[in-house]
Amino acid sequence: MMQRLVYISLCLFVCSCGVSRKNSTSSKSRSVTVNASEKRPHVSVEGTPTKRTSIERKKNTISISKADEIINTALTFSGTRYKFGGTTKKGMDCSGLLYVAFGEHDVSLPRVSYHMAEEGKRINVRNVEKGDLLFFKTSRRSKRINHVGMVVATGDEIKFIHASSSRGVIVSSLREGYWNSAFVKANRIL
Numbered sequence: 001m002m003q004r005l006v007y008i009s010l011c012l013f014v015c016s017c018g019v020s021r022k023n024s025t026s027s028k029s030r031s032v033t034v035n036a037s038e039k040r041p042h043v044s045v046e047g048t049p050t051k052r053t054s055i056e057r058k059k060n061t062i063s064i065s066k067a068d069e070i071i072n073t074a075l076t077f078s079g080t081r082y083k084f085g086g087t088t089k090k091g092m093d094c095s096g097l098l099y100v101a102f103g104e105h106d107v108s109l110p111r112v113s114y115h116m117a118e119e120g121k122r123i124n125v126r127n128v129e130k131g132d133l134l135f136f137k138t139s140r141r142s143k144r145i146n147h148v149g150m151v152v153a154t155g156d157e158i159k160f161i162h163a164s165s166s167r168g169v170i171v172s173s174l175r176e177g178y179w180n181s182a183f184v185k186a187n188r189i190l
Helices: 002-016 054-058 066-075 094-103 177-182
Strands: 029-033 042-045 061-065 121-123 133-136 147-153 159-164 168-173 183-188
Touching: 061 066, 066 094, 066 147, 066 159, 094 147, 094 159, 177 183
Parallel strands: none
Antiparallel strands: 029 042, 029 061, 121 183, 133 147, 133 183, 147 159, 159 168
């Protein structure tokens, strides 16, 4: 029994030491290299030397931008129920979703949507890219922004992730009548 515990511990240690990653706030992307003979990817931050040859690094390399990483984090909350002021899997609101998703990647945002709307640079909606923020006024009573989403796909249709009070964390289209008429502006944070 003791031998099995030692063996399992050793296996876990060896497996966990196979990937190293340096934190870097200046790098906007990292490379993930998948070698056909290995089951798990090798992760390295751009500019960090790896043990692989340059040919191996160029072959099968996928670049993941910071925006993609933040989007992937936000998508992990898909289906989470709406909870005013929430920032966890138990429930979250629209600004809480983005506050958490950006925060996990060392991008600091204010906690509420109308303060988020003051951050970054305003851009034309025709120029939005993945990771940009979309701001909405969904209440006729209020004159200020009260909803925010993050662009997850562009092209023929702009799709954004947000926390809807009726459906929780979902991906919606800016083409939908409700969201299109409530849209106010887009800002670039990254």
